[in-house]
Amino acid sequence: MRWGMVINLKKCTRCHACIAACRIEHFLPMGMNWPRLIAWETDVPGEELTTIPVRCNQCKDAPCVEVCPAEATKKREDGIVYVDNDICVGCRYCIIACPYQNRTFLSRDKDPGYFPGYERTRFEKAGRKIYPHVVGTTEKCDFCMERIDAGLAKGLVPGKDREATPACVNTCQSRALTFGDLDDPESEVSKLIKEQNAFQLHPEYGTDPAVYYIDGKIGNAPSNIAPREEQTASHIQHLSTMEERAKQIFGKK
Amino acid sequence: MSQMATRQWMTTHEWMVKPMHQREWIERRGIMIWIAETFTSLGAGLYLVSLFINSWWGLLVGWLIIMFLKLPLHIAYFGKPLRFYRTLPPFSNAWKTSWFARGILFSVFFGTFGFVQLVFGQPDLANLIGNSIANPIYYTFGVLAGISAVGVGIYGGFIMNYVKGIPFWNQGLLPVVFILAGVADGFGLAMAVGLAGGDASVSWAETGSSYLLIINVLLIIVYLISARYTSEVAKISVKELLTGPSAFMFWGGLVTLGMVVPAAISVVSLFSGEIPTVLLIIAIVAHTLGAFALKYCLLKEGIYRPLLPRVAAY
Numbered sequence: 001m002r003w004g005m006v007i008n009l010k011k012c013t014r015c016h017a018c019i020a021a022c023r024i025e026h027f028l029p030m031g032m033n034w035p036r037l038i039a040w041e042t043d044v045p046g047e048e049l050t051t052i053p054v055r056c057n058q059c060k061d062a063p064c065v066e067v068c069p070a071e072a073t074k075k076r077e078d079g080i081v082y083v084d085n086d087i088c089v090g091c092r093y094c095i096i097a098c099p100y101q102n103r104t105f106l107s108r109d110k111d112p113g114y115f116p117g118y119e120r121t122r123f124e125k126a127g128r129k130i131y132p133h134v135v136g137t138t139e140k141c142d143f144c145m146e147r148i149d150a151g152l153a154k155g156l157v158p159g160k161d162r163e164a165t166p167a168c169v170n171t172c173q174s175r176a177l178t179f180g181d182l183d184d185p186e187s188e189v190s191k192l193i194k195e196q197n198a199f200q201l202h203p204e205y206g207t208d209p210a211v212y213y214i215d216g217k218i219g220n221a222p223s224n225i226a227p228r229e230e231q232t233a234s235h236i237q238h239l240s241t242m243e244e245r246a247k248q249i250f251g252k253k
Numbered sequence: 254m255s256q257m258a259t260r261q262w263m264t265t266h267e268w269m270v271k272p273m274h275q276r277e278w279i280e281r282r283g284i285m286i287w288i289a290e291t292f293t294s295l296g297a298g299l300y301l302v303s304l305f306i307n308s309w310w311g312l313l314v315g316w317l318i319i320m321f322l323k324l325p326l327h328i329a330y331f332g333k334p335l336r337f338y339r340t341l342p343p344f345s346n347a348w349k350t351s352w353f354a355r356g357i358l359f360s361v362f363f364g365t366f367g368f369v370q371l372v373f374g375q376p377d378l379a380n381l382i383g384n385s386i387a388n389p390i391y392y393t394f395g396v397l398a399g400i401s402a403v404g405v406g407i408y409g410g411f412i413m414n415y416v417k418g419i420p421f422w423n424q425g426l427l428p429v430v431f432i433l434a435g436v437a438d439g440f441g442l443a444m445a446v447g448l449a450g451g452d453a454s455v456s457w458a459e460t461g462s463s464y465l466l467i468i469n470v471l472l473i474i475v476y477l478i479s480a481r482y483t484s485e486v487a488k489i490s491v492k493e494l495l496t497g498p499s500a501f502m503f504w505g506g507l508v509t510l511g512m513v514v515p516a517a518i519s520v521v522s523l524f525s526g527e528i529p530t531v532l533l534i535i536a537i538v539a540h541t542l543g544a545f546a547l548k549y550c551l552l553k554e555g556i557y558r559p560l561l562p563r564v565a566a567y
Contacts, residue, residue, distance in 0.1 A: 038270055038560065038561075054560060063415070065350075066350040066351060067352070069351050069354035069357060070344070071345045071347050088332070089331045089333050089336045090332020092277045093351075093412065095277050096275055096419075097415065097416050098418070099417050099557070099558070100269075100418070101269050101418070101560070105332065106332075135332070136332030136333045137332055202558070202560075207417075
Protein backbone atom coordinates (compact mmCIF):
# COMPACT_ATOMS: atom_id res chain seq x y z
CA MET A 1 0.00 0.00 0.00
CA ARG A 2 1.32 3.43 -0.89
CA TRP A 3 -0.84 6.51 -0.53
CA GLY A 4 -0.70 9.01 -3.34
CA MET A 5 -2.47 12.00 -4.79
CA VAL A 6 -3.38 13.09 -8.28
CA ILE A 7 -3.87 16.80 -8.90
CA ASN A 8 -5.81 17.64 -12.00
CA LEU A 9 -4.66 21.09 -13.03
CA LYS A 10 -7.41 21.34 -15.59
CA LYS A 11 -9.99 21.23 -12.81
CA CYS A 12 -8.23 23.46 -10.28
CA THR A 13 -10.02 26.78 -9.99
CA ARG A 14 -7.41 28.31 -7.71
CA CYS A 15 -9.91 28.87 -4.95
CA HIS A 16 -7.27 28.23 -2.24
CA ALA A 17 -9.77 26.13 -0.28
CA CYS A 18 -7.20 23.33 0.08
CA ILE A 19 -4.79 25.76 1.70
CA ALA A 20 -7.48 26.97 4.09
CA ALA A 21 -8.65 23.43 4.87
CA CYS A 22 -5.12 22.36 5.78
CA ARG A 23 -4.66 25.43 7.94
CA ILE A 24 -7.85 24.67 9.82
CA GLU A 25 -7.27 20.91 10.03
CA HIS A 26 -3.78 21.25 11.51
CA PHE A 27 -4.15 24.59 13.31
CA LEU A 28 -1.17 25.80 11.31
CA PRO A 29 0.72 28.76 12.75
CA MET A 30 0.38 32.06 10.96
CA GLY A 31 3.59 31.85 8.91
CA MET A 32 3.43 28.13 8.19
CA ASN A 33 2.36 26.60 4.91
CA TRP A 34 2.09 22.88 4.30
CA PRO A 35 0.46 22.92 0.87
CA ARG A 36 1.02 25.92 -1.37
CA LEU A 37 -0.43 27.32 -4.53
CA ILE A 38 2.32 28.72 -6.62
CA ALA A 39 1.74 31.15 -9.42
CA TRP A 40 3.39 30.73 -12.72
CA GLU A 41 3.65 33.49 -15.23
CA THR A 42 3.08 32.46 -18.81
CA ASP A 43 4.41 34.07 -21.92
CA VAL A 44 0.93 34.42 -23.39
CA PRO A 45 -0.30 38.05 -23.30
CA GLY A 46 -3.58 38.39 -21.48
CA GLU A 47 -3.15 35.01 -19.81
CA GLU A 48 -0.88 36.13 -17.08
CA LEU A 49 -0.79 33.32 -14.64
CA THR A 50 -1.62 29.82 -13.74
CA THR A 51 -1.61 28.37 -10.28
CA ILE A 52 -0.18 25.00 -9.33
CA PRO A 53 -1.02 23.34 -6.01
CA VAL A 54 2.09 21.82 -4.44
CA ARG A 55 2.68 19.91 -1.23
CA CYS A 56 5.13 17.38 0.14
CA ASN A 57 5.50 14.72 -2.54
CA GLN A 58 5.92 11.89 0.00
CA CYS A 59 8.80 10.61 -2.13
CA LYS A 60 9.57 6.92 -2.24
CA ASP A 61 13.30 7.68 -2.06
CA ALA A 62 12.95 10.79 0.03
CA PRO A 63 16.16 12.84 0.36
CA CYS A 64 14.83 14.36 3.58
CA VAL A 65 14.63 10.93 5.23
CA GLU A 66 18.15 10.04 4.17
CA VAL A 67 19.79 13.27 5.29
CA CYS A 68 18.11 13.77 8.67
CA PRO A 69 20.91 13.34 11.22
CA ALA A 70 18.52 12.61 14.07
CA GLU A 71 16.22 10.24 12.18
CA ALA A 72 13.39 12.61 12.99
CA THR A 73 12.02 12.39 9.46
CA LYS A 74 10.56 8.96 9.00
CA LYS A 75 8.82 7.03 6.30
CA ARG A 76 5.93 4.78 7.13
CA GLU A 77 5.14 1.50 5.42
CA ASP A 78 2.32 3.20 3.54
CA GLY A 79 4.82 5.69 2.05
CA ILE A 80 3.89 8.70 4.16
CA VAL A 81 6.91 10.74 5.18
CA TYR A 82 6.48 12.62 8.44
CA VAL A 83 8.52 14.62 10.94
CA ASP A 84 8.71 13.63 14.58
CA ASN A 85 8.87 17.07 16.19
CA ASP A 86 9.94 15.60 19.51
CA ILE A 87 13.18 14.41 17.91
CA CYS A 88 13.90 17.05 15.24
CA VAL A 89 16.97 19.12 16.15
CA GLY A 90 16.20 21.90 13.69
CA CYS A 91 19.36 21.63 11.59
CA ARG A 92 17.34 22.35 8.44
CA TYR A 93 19.35 19.98 6.26
CA CYS A 94 16.07 18.38 5.16
CA ILE A 95 14.83 21.77 3.95
CA ILE A 96 18.01 22.26 1.97
CA ALA A 97 17.96 18.71 0.60
CA CYS A 98 14.32 18.72 -0.54
CA PRO A 99 14.52 19.49 -4.26
CA TYR A 100 10.84 20.47 -4.21
CA GLN A 101 11.24 22.88 -1.26
CA ASN A 102 8.15 21.56 0.45
CA ARG A 103 9.36 21.86 4.01
CA THR A 104 9.25 24.84 6.31
CA PHE A 105 11.20 25.64 9.44
CA LEU A 106 8.97 26.95 12.19
CA SER A 107 10.90 29.89 13.56
CA ARG A 108 9.61 32.10 16.33
CA ASP A 109 8.65 34.87 13.91
CA LYS A 110 6.50 32.46 11.89
CA ASP A 111 4.42 31.77 14.96
CA PRO A 112 3.29 35.12 16.34
CA GLY A 113 -0.24 33.90 16.95
CA TYR A 114 -3.22 34.88 14.82
CA PHE A 115 -3.55 38.10 16.74
CA PRO A 116 0.03 39.23 17.28
CA GLY A 117 0.54 41.08 20.51
CA TYR A 118 -2.45 39.43 22.13
CA GLU A 119 -2.85 36.21 24.04
CA ARG A 120 -3.66 33.14 21.98
CA THR A 121 -7.36 32.56 21.54
CA ARG A 122 -9.12 29.55 23.05
CA PHE A 123 -9.28 28.05 19.56
CA GLU A 124 -5.52 28.43 19.10
CA LYS A 125 -4.79 26.99 22.53
CA ALA A 126 -7.01 24.00 21.84
CA GLY A 127 -5.28 23.49 18.51
CA ARG A 128 -1.85 23.48 20.12
CA LYS A 129 -2.88 20.59 22.31
CA ILE A 130 -3.66 18.51 19.24
CA TYR A 131 -0.83 19.79 17.02
CA PRO A 132 1.91 21.26 19.21
CA HIS A 133 3.84 22.90 16.31
CA VAL A 134 7.18 22.98 18.08
CA VAL A 135 9.10 26.18 17.35
CA GLY A 136 12.63 25.32 16.22
CA THR A 137 11.66 22.26 14.21
CA THR A 138 10.71 21.53 10.63
CA GLU A 139 7.19 20.84 9.38
CA LYS A 140 5.54 19.59 6.24
CA CYS A 141 2.41 17.99 4.81
CA ASP A 142 1.83 14.44 6.01
CA PHE A 143 -1.24 13.59 3.93
CA CYS A 144 -3.35 14.02 7.11
CA MET A 145 -2.00 10.73 8.40
CA GLU A 146 -4.04 10.99 11.60
CA ARG A 147 -7.23 11.02 9.55
CA ILE A 148 -6.02 8.08 7.49
CA ASP A 149 -5.07 6.04 10.55
CA ALA A 150 -8.30 6.83 12.38
CA GLY A 151 -10.32 6.06 9.27
CA LEU A 152 -8.55 2.76 8.64
CA ALA A 153 -9.16 1.77 12.25
CA LYS A 154 -12.86 2.23 11.59
CA GLY A 155 -12.67 0.15 8.44
CA LEU A 156 -12.99 3.16 6.13
CA VAL A 157 -11.18 3.59 2.82
CA PRO A 158 -8.96 6.66 2.40
CA GLY A 159 -9.81 8.44 -0.81
CA LYS A 160 -13.37 7.13 -0.80
CA ASP A 161 -14.64 7.81 2.69
CA ARG A 162 -14.36 11.45 3.68
CA GLU A 163 -13.50 10.69 7.27
CA ALA A 164 -10.35 8.84 6.16
CA THR A 165 -9.34 11.26 3.42
CA PRO A 166 -6.96 14.24 3.65
CA ALA A 167 -8.71 17.53 4.42
CA CYS A 168 -7.55 19.25 1.24
CA VAL A 169 -9.03 16.49 -0.92
CA ASN A 170 -12.33 16.64 0.95
CA THR A 171 -12.63 20.37 0.57
CA CYS A 172 -11.71 20.69 -3.11
CA GLN A 173 -14.93 21.95 -4.65
CA SER A 174 -13.94 21.14 -8.22
CA ARG A 175 -12.64 17.66 -7.33
CA ALA A 176 -9.22 18.47 -8.70
CA LEU A 177 -7.57 16.42 -5.97
CA THR A 178 -7.88 12.64 -5.88
CA PHE A 179 -6.42 10.48 -3.16
CA GLY A 180 -5.87 6.75 -3.00
CA ASP A 181 -3.59 3.74 -3.06
CA LEU A 182 -0.95 3.90 -5.78
CA ASP A 183 -0.18 0.20 -5.41
CA ASP A 184 -3.77 -0.78 -6.17
CA PRO A 185 -4.23 -0.84 -9.96
CA GLU A 186 -8.00 -0.54 -9.47
CA SER A 187 -7.82 2.61 -7.34
CA GLU A 188 -8.98 5.88 -8.84
CA VAL A 189 -5.54 7.43 -8.58
CA SER A 190 -3.91 4.53 -10.42
CA LYS A 191 -6.50 4.74 -13.17
CA LEU A 192 -6.09 8.51 -13.50
CA ILE A 193 -2.32 8.20 -13.68
CA LYS A 194 -2.59 5.55 -16.36
CA GLU A 195 -5.42 6.96 -18.42
CA GLN A 196 -4.50 10.62 -18.30
CA ASN A 197 -0.74 10.36 -18.45
CA ALA A 198 -0.21 11.95 -15.07
CA PHE A 199 3.33 13.09 -14.39
CA GLN A 200 5.54 13.72 -11.39
CA LEU A 201 7.58 16.84 -10.76
CA HIS A 202 11.24 16.38 -11.66
CA PRO A 203 11.26 12.60 -12.03
CA GLU A 204 14.93 12.85 -13.03
CA TYR A 205 15.84 13.32 -9.35
CA GLY A 206 14.93 9.67 -8.82
CA THR A 207 12.81 10.45 -5.76
CA ASP A 208 9.60 8.90 -7.16
CA PRO A 209 7.04 11.38 -5.74
CA ALA A 210 3.60 10.13 -4.71
CA VAL A 211 1.96 13.31 -5.97
CA TYR A 212 1.05 13.25 -9.66
CA TYR A 213 -0.25 16.00 -11.92
CA ILE A 214 -2.60 15.88 -14.85
CA ASP A 215 -2.19 18.50 -17.51
CA GLY A 216 -0.92 17.50 -20.91
CA LYS A 217 0.07 21.01 -21.71
CA ILE A 218 2.14 21.99 -18.72
CA GLY A 219 5.48 23.33 -19.69
CA ASN A 220 4.08 24.87 -22.80
CA ALA A 221 0.62 26.39 -22.44
CA PRO A 222 -1.03 25.30 -19.20
CA SER A 223 -4.69 24.60 -19.57
CA ASN A 224 -5.95 26.17 -16.37
CA ILE A 225 -4.82 29.68 -17.08
CA ALA A 226 -7.38 32.41 -17.19
CA PRO A 227 -7.35 36.20 -17.21
CA ARG A 228 -7.21 37.61 -13.75
CA GLU A 229 -10.71 39.05 -14.05
CA GLU A 230 -12.14 35.56 -14.32
CA GLN A 231 -10.59 34.26 -11.17
CA THR A 232 -12.83 33.32 -8.35
CA ALA A 233 -13.67 35.88 -5.73
CA SER A 234 -12.06 33.84 -2.99
CA HIS A 235 -8.82 33.71 -4.91
CA ILE A 236 -8.78 37.44 -5.38
CA GLN A 237 -9.66 37.94 -1.77
CA HIS A 238 -6.85 35.66 -0.69
CA LEU A 239 -4.30 37.36 -2.88
CA SER A 240 -5.45 40.75 -1.74
CA THR A 241 -4.49 39.86 1.79
CA MET A 242 -1.04 38.81 0.73
CA GLU A 243 0.48 42.03 -0.45
CA GLU A 244 -0.10 45.72 -0.15
CA ARG A 245 0.33 46.13 -3.85
CA ALA A 246 -2.50 43.70 -4.54
CA LYS A 247 -4.75 45.75 -2.28
CA GLN A 248 -3.96 48.81 -4.33
CA ILE A 249 -4.66 47.04 -7.60
CA PHE A 250 -7.94 45.54 -6.54
CA GLY A 251 -8.86 48.62 -4.57
CA LYS A 252 -8.87 50.62 -7.79
CA LYS A 253 -11.19 48.14 -9.42
CA MET B 254 -2.79 46.80 -16.21
CA SER B 255 0.89 47.04 -16.92
CA GLN B 256 3.21 44.08 -16.93
CA MET B 257 5.18 45.78 -14.17
CA ALA B 258 2.17 45.93 -11.91
CA THR B 259 1.44 42.28 -12.58
CA ARG B 260 4.98 41.38 -11.59
CA GLN B 261 4.77 43.20 -8.30
CA TRP B 262 1.41 41.71 -7.59
CA MET B 263 2.74 38.21 -8.11
CA THR B 264 5.92 38.53 -6.16
CA THR B 265 4.80 36.50 -3.17
CA HIS B 266 3.62 33.72 -5.43
CA GLU B 267 6.73 33.30 -7.49
CA TRP B 268 8.18 30.87 -4.99
CA MET B 269 10.07 28.05 -6.75
CA VAL B 270 8.65 29.19 -10.07
CA LYS B 271 11.93 30.77 -11.02
CA PRO B 272 15.43 29.79 -9.91
CA MET B 273 15.41 30.50 -6.17
CA HIS B 274 18.31 30.99 -3.75
CA GLN B 275 18.63 28.79 -0.71
CA ARG B 276 18.38 31.03 2.34
CA GLU B 277 18.40 28.73 5.34
CA TRP B 278 22.17 28.38 5.44
CA ILE B 279 23.31 31.89 4.62
CA GLU B 280 20.72 34.45 5.69
CA ARG B 281 19.70 35.53 9.19
CA ARG B 282 20.81 32.78 11.61
CA GLY B 283 22.20 30.93 8.61
CA ILE B 284 25.23 33.21 8.85
CA MET B 285 26.32 30.93 11.67
CA ILE B 286 26.57 28.06 9.20
CA TRP B 287 28.78 30.17 6.94
CA ILE B 288 31.13 31.08 9.79
CA ALA B 289 31.10 27.56 11.23
CA GLU B 290 31.91 26.08 7.82
CA THR B 291 34.85 28.45 7.47
CA PHE B 292 36.14 27.49 10.92
CA THR B 293 35.77 23.85 9.89
CA SER B 294 38.02 24.51 6.95
CA LEU B 295 40.55 26.49 9.00
CA GLY B 296 40.64 24.10 11.96
CA ALA B 297 40.77 20.80 10.07
CA GLY B 298 43.25 22.24 7.57
CA LEU B 299 45.56 23.53 10.29
CA TYR B 300 45.42 20.21 12.11
CA LEU B 301 46.35 18.26 8.98
CA VAL B 302 49.17 20.64 8.09
CA SER B 303 50.44 20.57 11.67
CA LEU B 304 50.48 16.78 11.61
CA PHE B 305 52.55 16.97 8.47
CA ILE B 306 55.06 19.47 9.82
CA ASN B 307 54.88 18.02 13.35
CA SER B 308 53.83 21.21 15.10
CA TRP B 309 52.24 20.64 18.51
CA TRP B 310 51.08 24.23 18.77
CA GLY B 311 49.48 24.01 15.34
CA LEU B 312 47.66 20.85 16.41
CA LEU B 313 46.43 22.59 19.53
CA VAL B 314 45.13 25.67 17.68
CA GLY B 315 43.47 23.51 15.01
CA TRP B 316 41.79 21.39 17.67
CA LEU B 317 40.63 24.45 19.58
CA ILE B 318 39.13 26.01 16.44
CA ILE B 319 37.08 22.89 15.74
CA MET B 320 35.99 22.22 19.30
CA PHE B 321 35.37 25.77 20.54
CA LEU B 322 34.44 27.72 17.42
CA LYS B 323 33.06 25.38 14.77
CA LEU B 324 31.04 22.96 16.89
CA PRO B 325 29.37 25.51 19.20
CA LEU B 326 28.34 27.60 16.19
CA HIS B 327 26.86 24.59 14.43
CA ILE B 328 24.97 23.54 17.53
CA ALA B 329 23.80 27.08 18.26
CA TYR B 330 22.31 27.20 14.77
CA PHE B 331 20.05 24.24 15.52
CA GLY B 332 16.45 25.13 16.24
CA LYS B 333 16.69 22.82 19.24
CA PRO B 334 20.36 22.98 20.31
CA LEU B 335 19.86 20.96 23.49
CA ARG B 336 18.75 18.01 21.40
CA PHE B 337 22.10 17.78 19.55
CA TYR B 338 22.86 14.47 21.27
CA ARG B 339 20.04 12.95 19.23
CA THR B 340 22.27 13.08 16.16
CA LEU B 341 24.71 10.62 17.74
CA PRO B 342 24.55 6.85 18.20
CA PRO B 343 22.84 5.16 19.97
CA PHE B 344 20.05 7.73 19.61
CA SER B 345 20.43 7.83 15.85
CA ASN B 346 21.93 5.56 13.24
CA ALA B 347 21.61 8.19 10.56
CA TRP B 348 25.36 8.02 9.85
CA LYS B 349 24.51 5.17 7.51
CA THR B 350 22.83 7.57 5.07
CA SER B 351 23.42 11.14 6.22
CA TRP B 352 26.65 13.06 5.66
CA PHE B 353 25.50 15.50 8.30
CA ALA B 354 25.41 12.73 10.90
CA ARG B 355 28.75 11.40 9.64
CA GLY B 356 30.21 14.87 10.00
CA ILE B 357 29.09 15.10 13.60
CA LEU B 358 30.63 11.67 14.27
CA PHE B 359 33.88 12.74 12.61
CA SER B 360 33.91 15.80 14.85
CA VAL B 361 33.40 13.68 17.97
CA PHE B 362 36.17 11.27 16.92
CA PHE B 363 38.41 14.17 16.06
CA GLY B 364 37.79 15.78 19.42
CA THR B 365 38.57 12.57 21.30
CA PHE B 366 41.58 11.34 19.30
CA GLY B 367 42.98 14.83 18.95
CA PHE B 368 42.75 15.40 22.69
CA VAL B 369 44.68 12.20 23.47
CA GLN B 370 47.30 13.05 20.87
CA LEU B 371 47.72 16.54 22.25
CA VAL B 372 48.05 15.27 25.81
CA PHE B 373 50.70 12.69 24.95
CA GLY B 374 52.45 15.09 22.61
CA GLN B 375 52.82 17.73 25.26
CA PRO B 376 56.63 17.94 25.80
CA ASP B 377 56.53 18.13 29.62
CA LEU B 378 54.20 15.16 29.94
CA ALA B 379 56.19 13.17 27.38
CA ASN B 380 59.36 13.76 29.40
CA LEU B 381 57.58 12.80 32.60
CA ILE B 382 56.25 9.46 31.46
CA GLY B 383 59.05 8.74 29.04
CA ASN B 384 59.17 9.08 25.27
CA SER B 385 59.07 5.32 24.78
CA ILE B 386 55.52 5.31 26.17
CA ALA B 387 54.33 8.70 24.97
CA ASN B 388 55.54 8.49 21.36
CA PRO B 389 53.64 5.36 20.25
CA ILE B 390 50.42 6.74 21.75
CA TYR B 391 51.07 10.15 20.20
CA TYR B 392 51.60 8.74 16.72
CA THR B 393 48.79 6.18 16.90
CA PHE B 394 46.28 8.81 17.93
CA GLY B 395 47.85 11.19 15.45
CA VAL B 396 46.87 8.84 12.62
CA LEU B 397 43.35 8.45 14.02
CA ALA B 398 42.95 12.19 14.58
CA GLY B 399 44.34 12.85 11.10
CA ILE B 400 41.79 10.54 9.48
CA SER B 401 39.03 12.20 11.52
CA ALA B 402 40.32 15.64 10.52
CA VAL B 403 40.07 14.68 6.84
CA GLY B 404 36.48 13.61 7.55
CA VAL B 405 35.75 16.89 9.33
CA GLY B 406 37.30 18.90 6.51
CA ILE B 407 35.50 17.11 3.70
CA TYR B 408 32.02 16.28 5.00
CA GLY B 409 30.63 19.76 4.34
CA GLY B 410 31.39 19.23 0.67
CA PHE B 411 29.48 15.96 0.64
CA ILE B 412 26.55 17.54 2.49
CA MET B 413 26.18 20.19 -0.18
CA ASN B 414 27.10 17.91 -3.05
CA TYR B 415 24.17 15.62 -2.14
CA VAL B 416 21.53 18.30 -2.80
CA LYS B 417 20.05 17.40 -6.18
CA GLY B 418 17.91 20.52 -6.41
CA ILE B 419 20.93 22.84 -6.41
CA PRO B 420 23.02 22.05 -9.49
CA PHE B 421 25.80 24.46 -8.48
CA TRP B 422 26.46 22.30 -5.42
CA ASN B 423 25.63 18.98 -7.01
CA GLN B 424 29.15 18.63 -8.43
CA GLY B 425 31.56 15.79 -7.74
CA LEU B 426 34.41 18.28 -7.32
CA LEU B 427 32.87 20.09 -4.36
CA PRO B 428 34.28 17.85 -1.58
CA VAL B 429 37.72 18.15 -3.22
CA VAL B 430 37.38 21.94 -3.21
CA PHE B 431 36.47 21.80 0.48
CA ILE B 432 39.39 19.69 1.61
CA LEU B 433 42.05 21.37 -0.54
CA ALA B 434 40.85 24.85 0.40
CA GLY B 435 41.01 23.68 4.02
CA VAL B 436 44.61 22.51 3.67
CA ALA B 437 45.54 25.81 2.01
CA ASP B 438 43.90 27.67 4.89
CA GLY B 439 45.82 25.39 7.24
CA PHE B 440 49.13 26.42 5.71
CA GLY B 441 48.12 30.06 6.14
CA LEU B 442 47.34 29.56 9.81
CA ALA B 443 50.50 27.47 10.31
CA MET B 444 52.45 30.56 9.28
CA ALA B 445 50.59 32.48 11.97
CA VAL B 446 51.46 29.81 14.55
CA GLY B 447 55.12 30.03 13.54
CA LEU B 448 55.09 33.82 13.71
CA ALA B 449 53.48 33.76 17.14
CA GLY B 450 56.44 31.79 18.46
CA GLY B 451 55.02 28.31 17.99
CA ASP B 452 56.95 25.35 16.66
CA ALA B 453 55.75 25.62 13.03
CA SER B 454 58.30 26.50 10.38
CA VAL B 455 57.19 29.74 8.74
CA SER B 456 59.21 29.25 5.57
CA TRP B 457 57.94 25.70 5.18
CA ALA B 458 54.35 26.77 5.67
CA GLU B 459 54.84 29.66 3.26
CA THR B 460 56.15 27.30 0.56
CA GLY B 461 53.28 24.86 1.12
CA SER B 462 50.80 27.70 1.01
CA SER B 463 52.14 28.83 -2.39
CA TYR B 464 51.76 25.39 -3.94
CA LEU B 465 48.27 24.92 -2.55
CA LEU B 466 47.33 28.37 -3.79
CA ILE B 467 48.17 27.39 -7.38
CA ILE B 468 46.24 24.12 -7.05
CA ASN B 469 43.22 25.90 -5.56
CA VAL B 470 43.13 28.58 -8.24
CA LEU B 471 43.08 25.87 -10.92
CA LEU B 472 40.50 23.85 -8.99
CA ILE B 473 38.13 26.78 -8.60
CA ILE B 474 38.44 27.66 -12.29
CA VAL B 475 37.69 24.05 -13.25
CA TYR B 476 34.79 23.97 -10.79
CA LEU B 477 33.20 27.11 -12.20
CA ILE B 478 33.64 25.97 -15.81
CA SER B 479 32.23 22.54 -15.01
CA ALA B 480 29.27 24.09 -13.12
CA ARG B 481 28.59 26.46 -15.98
CA TYR B 482 27.95 23.58 -18.34
CA THR B 483 25.99 21.44 -15.88
CA SER B 484 22.64 23.18 -16.17
CA GLU B 485 21.01 26.52 -16.83
CA VAL B 486 20.54 27.15 -13.12
CA ALA B 487 24.18 26.41 -12.28
CA LYS B 488 25.05 28.81 -15.07
CA ILE B 489 22.99 31.47 -13.30
CA SER B 490 24.93 30.73 -10.09
CA VAL B 491 28.24 31.20 -11.87
CA LYS B 492 27.01 34.35 -13.59
CA GLU B 493 25.83 35.85 -10.29
CA LEU B 494 29.15 34.96 -8.75
CA LEU B 495 31.14 36.66 -11.48
CA THR B 496 28.96 39.66 -12.26
CA GLY B 497 25.97 39.61 -9.90
CA PRO B 498 25.31 40.42 -6.26
CA SER B 499 28.03 38.06 -5.01
CA ALA B 500 30.68 39.45 -7.34
CA PHE B 501 32.08 41.69 -4.60
CA MET B 502 32.72 38.70 -2.35
CA PHE B 503 34.10 36.66 -5.23
CA TRP B 504 36.45 39.22 -6.77
CA GLY B 505 37.19 41.23 -3.65
CA GLY B 506 37.25 38.48 -1.05
CA LEU B 507 38.12 35.24 -2.74
CA VAL B 508 40.22 36.36 -5.70
CA THR B 509 41.92 39.50 -4.38
CA LEU B 510 42.33 38.70 -0.68
CA GLY B 511 42.39 34.93 -0.88
CA MET B 512 44.55 34.55 -3.96
CA VAL B 513 46.16 37.67 -5.41
CA VAL B 514 47.53 39.14 -2.17
CA PRO B 515 49.08 35.87 -0.88
CA ALA B 516 50.39 35.13 -4.39
CA ALA B 517 51.97 38.58 -4.67
CA ILE B 518 53.66 38.15 -1.30
CA SER B 519 54.90 34.71 -2.36
CA VAL B 520 56.43 36.24 -5.48
CA VAL B 521 58.14 38.87 -3.34
CA SER B 522 59.60 36.11 -1.18
CA LEU B 523 60.79 34.29 -4.28
CA PHE B 524 62.91 37.24 -5.34
CA SER B 525 63.90 38.75 -2.01
CA GLY B 526 64.46 35.47 -0.17
CA GLU B 527 62.96 36.70 3.06
CA ILE B 528 59.57 38.28 3.68
CA PRO B 529 59.10 41.06 6.24
CA THR B 530 56.87 40.03 9.14
CA VAL B 531 54.32 42.72 8.25
CA LEU B 532 53.86 41.24 4.79
CA LEU B 533 53.49 37.77 6.27
CA ILE B 534 50.80 39.00 8.63
CA ILE B 535 49.00 40.64 5.70
CA ALA B 536 49.22 37.37 3.75
CA ILE B 537 47.80 35.38 6.68
CA VAL B 538 44.92 37.81 7.27
CA ALA B 539 44.14 38.01 3.54
CA HIS B 540 44.23 34.24 3.21
CA THR B 541 41.86 33.79 6.15
CA LEU B 542 39.44 36.39 4.81
CA GLY B 543 39.61 34.58 1.48
CA ALA B 544 38.53 31.40 3.25
CA PHE B 545 35.45 33.20 4.57
CA ALA B 546 34.73 34.58 1.09
CA LEU B 547 34.95 31.12 -0.53
CA LYS B 548 32.37 29.62 1.80
CA TYR B 549 30.14 32.67 1.44
CA CYS B 550 30.20 32.43 -2.36
CA LEU B 551 29.43 28.71 -2.33
CA LEU B 552 26.57 29.01 0.15
CA LYS B 553 25.12 32.19 -1.29
CA GLU B 554 24.98 30.92 -4.85
CA GLY B 555 23.09 27.76 -4.00
CA ILE B 556 20.15 28.19 -6.38
CA TYR B 557 17.31 25.70 -6.73
CA ARG B 558 15.97 24.51 -10.02
CA PRO B 559 12.38 25.72 -10.41
CA LEU B 560 9.65 23.32 -9.45
CA LEU B 561 7.79 23.45 -12.70
CA PRO B 562 9.07 22.25 -16.02
CA ARG B 563 9.19 24.89 -18.72
CA VAL B 564 9.83 24.92 -22.40
CA ALA B 565 13.30 26.30 -21.83
CA ALA B 566 13.98 23.74 -19.11
CA TYR B 567 16.27 24.76 -16.30
